[in-house]
Amino acid sequence: MKILDVRETTAKLQSNMRNAVIDFSRMTVGIVAVVTDVMRDGKPVIGYGCGSNGRYAQGGILRERLIPRLLEADPDDLLDENHENFDPFRVQACMMQNEKPGGHGDRAVAAAGVDMAIWDAVAKIEGKPLWRVFSERFNEGQYKNSVPVYPGGGYYYPGREIEQLQDEMRSYQEQGYRLCKMKIGGADLDTDRRRIEAALEVVGSGENLAVDANGRFDLDTALAFGEAMEPYRLAWFEEPGDPLDFALNTQLAQHYGQSIATGENLFSVQDAKNLALYAGMRPDLDWIQLDPALAYGATEFIKALGALRPLGWAPERHVPHGGHLLGLHLAAGLELGGTESYPLVFQPYGGFTDDAIIEDGATTPPEAPGLGVEQKADLYEVLKPLGEA
Amino acid sequence: MKILDVRETTAKLQSNMRNAVIDFSRMTVGIVAVVTDVMRDGKPVIGYGCGSNGRYAQGGILRERLIPRLLEADPDDLLDENHENFDPFRVQACMMQNEKPGGHGDRAVAAAGVDMAIWDAVAKIEGKPLWRVFSERFNEGQYKNSVPVYPGGGYYYPGREIEQLQDEMRSYQEQGYRLCKMKIGGADLDTDRRRIEAALEVVGSGENLAVDANGRFDLDTALAFGEAMEPYRLAWFEEPGDPLDFALNTQLAQHYGQSIATGENLFSVQDAKNLALYAGMRPDLDWIQLDPALAYGATEFIKALGALRPLGWAPERHVPHGGHLLGLHLAAGLELGGTESYPLVFQPYGGFTDDAIIEDGATTPPEAPGLGVEQKADLYEVLKPLGEA
Numbered sequence: 001m002k003i004l005d006v007r008e009t010t011a012k013l014q015s016n017m018r019n020a021v022i023d024f025s026r027m028t029v030g031i032v033a034v035v036t037d038v039m040r041d042g043k044p045v046i047g048y049g050c051g052s053n054g055r056y057a058q059g060g061i062l063r064e065r066l067i068p069r070l071l072e073a074d075p076d077d078l079l080d081e082n083h084e085n086f087d088p089f090r091v092q093a094c095m096m097q098n099e100k101p102g103g104h105g106d107r108a109v110a111a112a113g114v115d116m117a118i119w120d121a122v123a124k125i126e127g128k129p130l131w132r133v134f135s136e137r138f139n140e141g142q143y144k145n146s147v148p149v150y151p152g153g154g155y156y157y158p159g160r161e162i163e164q165l166q167d168e169m170r171s172y173q174e175q176g177y178r179l180c181k182m183k184i185g186g187a188d189l190d191t192d193r194r195r196i197e198a199a200l201e202v203v204g205s206g207e208n209l210a211v212d213a214n215g216r217f218d219l220d221t222a223l224a225f226g227e228a229m230e231p232y233r234l235a236w237f238e239e240p241g242d243p244l245d246f247a248l249n250t251q252l253a254q255h256y257g258q259s260i261a262t263g264e265n266l267f268s269v270q271d272a273k274n275l276a277l278y279a280g281m282r283p284d285l286d287w288i289q290l291d292p293a294l295a296y297g298a299t300e301f302i303k304a305l306g307a308l309r310p311l312g313w314a315p316e317r318h319v320p321h322g323g324h325l326l327g328l329h330l331a332a333g334l335e336l337g338g339t340e341s342y343p344l345v346f347q348p349y350g351g352f353t354d355d356a357i358i359e360d361g362a363t364t365p366p367e368a369p370g371l372g373v374e375q376k377a378d379l380y381e382v383l384k385p386l387g388e389a
Numbered sequence: 390m391k392i393l394d395v396r397e398t399t400a401k402l403q404s405n406m407r408n409a410v411i412d413f414s415r416m417t418v419g420i421v422a423v424v425t426d427v428m429r430d431g432k433p434v435i436g437y438g439c440g441s442n443g444r445y446a447q448g449g450i451l452r453e454r455l456i457p458r459l460l461e462a463d464p465d466d467l468l469d470e471n472h473e474n475f476d477p478f479r480v481q482a483c484m485m486q487n488e489k490p491g492g493h494g495d496r497a498v499a500a501a502g503v504d505m506a507i508w509d510a511v512a513k514i515e516g517k518p519l520w521r522v523f524s525e526r527f528n529e530g531q532y533k534n535s536v537p538v539y540p541g542g543g544y545y546y547p548g549r550e551i552e553q554l555q556d557e558m559r560s561y562q563e564q565g566y567r568l569c570k571m572k573i574g575g576a577d578l579d580t581d582r583r584r585i586e587a588a589l590e591v592v593g594s595g596e597n598l599a600v601d602a603n604g605r606f607d608l609d610t611a612l613a614f615g616e617a618m619e620p621y622r623l624a625w626f627e628e629p630g631d632p633l634d635f636a637l638n639t640q641l642a643q644h645y646g647q648s649i650a651t652g653e654n655l656f657s658v659q660d661a662k663n664l665a666l667y668a669g670m671r672p673d674l675d676w677i678q679l680d681p682a683l684a685y686g687a688t689e690f691i692k693a694l695g696a697l698r699p700l701g702w703a704p705e706r707h708v709p710h711g712g713h714l715l716g717l718h719l720a721a722g723l724e725l726g727g728t729e730s731y732p733l734v735f736q737p738y739g740g741f742t743d744d745a746i747i748e749d750g751a752t753t754p755p756e757a758p759g760l761g762v763e764q765k766a767d768l769y770e771v772l773k774p775l776g777e778a
Contacts, residue, residue, distance in 0.1 A: 010453075023487055028453070054489050060449020061495060064399075064417070098412055100443050101604045102632035102654030103683075105494025106450060215490045243491035244659040247666060265491030270633040277636060278667045294492075 001083060002075035004044075005035040006067045006114060007386050010057035011050075013346055029349055030057035032113040033387035036086070038125050040369075045124045046387035048373045049116030051109050052293035052322035053346040058110035066095045066110055085125050088118045088299045108267035108296045115297020116326055120371040129372065130326075131365045134333025138302055139315075146362040147331045148338030149352075150210065151175075152323055153345070154182020154199065161191065162198045168344075169202040175343060178208050178361030179235055185213040185221075189228055196232060206233035215239045215265060219248045226256035236261035236287055244271075250280030261287035264321035267295040272304040276311045283312035287337065291321035298330060305334065323350040325371050332365035348378035390472060391464035393433075394424040395456045395503060396775050399446035400439075402735055418738055419446035421502040422776035425475075427514050429758075435776035436510030437762045438502045441682035441711035442735040447499035455484045455499055474514050477507045477688045497656035497685045504686020505715055509760040518761065519715075520754045523722025527691055528704075535751040536720045537727030538741075539599065540564075541712055542734070543571020543588060550580065551587045557733075558591040564732060567597050567750030568624055573614065574602040582617055595622035604628045604654060608637045615645035625650040625676055633660075639669030650676035653710035656684040661693040665700040672701035676726065680710035687719060694723065712739040714760050721754035737767035 013027045034047040051057065070078070073094045080087040095111050123130040135143040151172045157164035165182065172180045182199050184192045196211065203209050211234055217225065222240040229237060236259040241248035243265035253260055260281065266272055272290060275281060281288070288308070292301035305315055316337045320327035323342035331339040341358075342350030353366045353375035366372040374380050402416045423436040440446065459467070462483045469476040484500050512519040524532040540561045546553035554571065561569045571588050573581045585600065592598050600623055606614065611629040618626060625648040630637035632654035642649055649670065655661055661679060664670060670677070677697065681690035694704055705726045709716035712731030720728040730747075731739025742755045742764035755761040763769050 026487065055492065056450075056454060058449065060447065060453075061445075064449075065445060098415065100654055103444065103494035103497070103656050104633075105492035105656075106496050107494050108492070242659055244493075244657070244663060246663060265489055267492050267494075268633070270631055274633060274635060274663065274667070278663070 001079060001086070002037055003034055003070060003078065003086070004037050006070055007033045007035070007389065008059055008062045008067065008113065009386055010059050011382060013053060013349065024053070024345075027053065028057040029053065030059060030062065030110065030113050031383055031386060032062070032117045033383065034114065034117040034121055035387060036121055038121075040124060040127070045121050047117035047119070047121030047124065048371065048383045048387060049113045049118075049120060050293065050324075050349050050383070051113045052291045052324060053349065055106065055109045055294055058106050058113070061107055061110040062114070065099070066114060069094055069097050070114070085122050086118055088115060088122060088297070091115070091118050092296065092299045104267035104271060104295070108300075109294050112293050112295060112297040115299050116293060116371065119298050119326075120373070124370040127369050129329070129365060129367055130370060131329040131333035134298070134302075134330060139334050142335055144332050144335050145364055147328060147365060148179070148362050149177070149328070149341040149358060150179035150181055150338065150361065151177050151343050152181050152212070152340045153343070154180060154212075156183060156186045161195055165195055166198050166202050169199050172343065173202060176358030176360065177341070178203070179210065180208065181210040181212055181238070183214065184211045184225065185216040189224060192225070193228055196229065200232065207235055210235040210238060210261065212238040213240050215241060215243050217241050219251060222248060222252045223255055226252055230256060230258055233258060235259065238262065238289070239264065246274065246279035250278070253280035253282060253286070259285050259287060261289050261319065263289040264291045264294070266290060269300060269304045269307050273307050273311070276308050276313055283314070283317055286317070288313060288318050289321040290318065291327075292330060293322050293324050293326050298326060301330060302334075325352060325366075325373065325376070328352055328363070328365055329371065348376065348382055351376065390468060390475075391426055392423055392459060392467065392475070393426050395459055396422045396424070396778070397448055397451045397456065397502065398775055399448050400771060402442060402738065413442070413734075416442065417446040418442065419448060419451065419499065419502050420772055420775060421451070421506045422772065423503065423506040423510055424776060425510055427510075429513060429516065434510050434513045436506035436508070436513065437760065437772045437776060438505030438507075438509060439682065439713075439738050439772070440498050440502045441680045441713060442738065444495065444498045444683055447495050447502070450496055450499040451503070454488070455503060458483055458486050459503070474511050475507055477504060477511060477686070480504070480507050481685065481688045493656035493660060493684070497689075498683050501682050501684060501686040504688050505682060505760065508687050508715075509762070513759040516758050518718070518754060518756055519759060520718040520722035523687070523691075523719060528723050531724055533721050533724050534753055536717060536754060537568070537751050538566070538717070538730040538747060539568040539570055539727065539750065540566050540732050541570050541601070541729045542732070543569060543601075545572060545575045550584055554584055555587050555591050558588050561732065562591065565747035565749065566730070567592070568599065569597065570599040570601055570627070572603065573600045574605040578613060578617055581614070585618065585621060589621065596624055599624040599627060599650065601627040602629050604631050606630050608640060611637060611641045612644055615641055619645060619647055622647060624648065627651065627678070628653065635663065635668035639667070642669035642671060642675070648674050648676060650678055650708065652678040653680045653683070655679060658689060658693045658696050662696050662700070665697050665702055672703070672706055676706055676708050677702060678708055678710040680716075681719060682711050682713055682715050687715060690719060691723075714741060714755075714762065714765070717741055717752070717754055718760065737765065737771060740765065
């Protein structure tokens, strides 16, 4: 049993939106295919993976460092003890040979794409949906059959701020979502307050509305927004400041009595531990939003879950960023709080399988073996040529 | 006044050594040339830069993200207010457009190479050595004419541990160095203790010997080594644990009464602030070792110096990692505690100008305009074809 090839290429994100920090029109994403010599249903098992949005394709790091290490490894070193399947933890260790500790950024994105493809292959070899593999290996067989999902959206619409935001929120409600998220920080506080109140009219109550500042605020602005938003009792206030500004987050948490959510721009177990230790985050109130498709993959996410548990963070308090299939499988199999969803943007990488139904703010994880990319037609159309080339 | 081209390529490091964590034989380094339309001495000013060791060349990030942004910018946006020179801070802001906050790793290495080349060009345009530019702009004209330097070395020599380590330390002393650094953590504590005592015989006293664990130890091992080494009163105990394991560092600092040094694997102002805030580091005793040639360049280093000063960290407590010319210029112009030196390894990127004399553990910064790469023949031989192509 061995990996025959690891292929990667760079694709464009179909997204013209921008948030408070970046313009996505020139954003790229890396896609990965791991071709194995394992046969299932008369065909070789091919694992597929991709990065998440916001951090660009990482072809250089993949071609020059991570992929050569995998292809040069003794194939047995990448297998589990019984040589019955690939071992994602050993694959990660192999990719990280001769990499120094610290500096978790683009490298974590590169590794995440390969890791996703490896887990897809592992689950296909087991003949199970990936969430079931996670559940059996790491959660004593427990899982969520109904996973809370919420759309990341709520964009700015210059000139038609209120009406179009309400239209967007209404469309999510009609699709079956309950909790929705909207951007803040791209306008002044008064404008954002009007936008929040307009969104609340549609979603009904604060528990159905989260706001996302995309790491834009300094301390004073974060505190001012926090004070203004506290009466709305929102679901959460996301990424108020720089993702590494633990001091800012601590001070905000001392003043803002409602939930804070952050973590999508942290890329390792160690950074996640520091967030839990130093950022004033409250395990009974706040949310951690690591993105496994940016941060060394499900393998690192599972390690982070284990490292944060003794610090008081139950799996229920994790809600992965990224709106992709991997987040859904992790949320289902490890009983996380939920996962993000991207009905409108970051296609075809965002979103779930084509048959996914959103009902009362939740969805059911897919049943096909693996990650389910073959059941998401637009995504498979991009991935298939790489794997079957 | 404008940048005509930014060129980059990948080069090999001449190094067969390995430390406790990585094998350097396949390590690469990125080199950068910034070609300008400014004429000095009848020739266009070309700024040269390179990454530091340990983090690989970053051609993908440079070609796909950072360089296009510079070449597409309005040239005036990269100049200082009077349009008399390039402004490295504006250049950094331009390179970082559409980059999300957090995740400071390979991107920081890529940006550092360009930043070094920009500062080289800025100083050449001013007709001054770079240390003098730093001194005049950021240190009220004060500088160190005699900069403490120490060789990073003290390698493992399987089979001839003691004799060859002593030979290496003796050779540094003969070259004029006083403080030397040696690796630990590649062997058990007893072996390392014998190696330390052997090195002390040559360098004379603990204040002339630092030890470097390259981030390898867990807490128990760090504490055990700390306890065993405390009586030697060493210059410092470098990178005891994972560079982001602030909790480990805090606990070690509570038990180890001698100096700790770390920071070479942190890549941003924000990470450096977190080190100062959460890692138990003692500003009267410990050392911070950011590597400007890995971490977004001198521009970010200067910001970090400013951010850490109100937290109690004087410039004197900074000793840049990397053993390159940039560290020497920063140490001289900003009156840092000193800088690393690589007499044996990481050539031709490590080391100072060819005429540098090490005397009593210190050296004098170069007088030629710019960084001085033209006065380091082996380095200029690699860089020149890129700039003058």
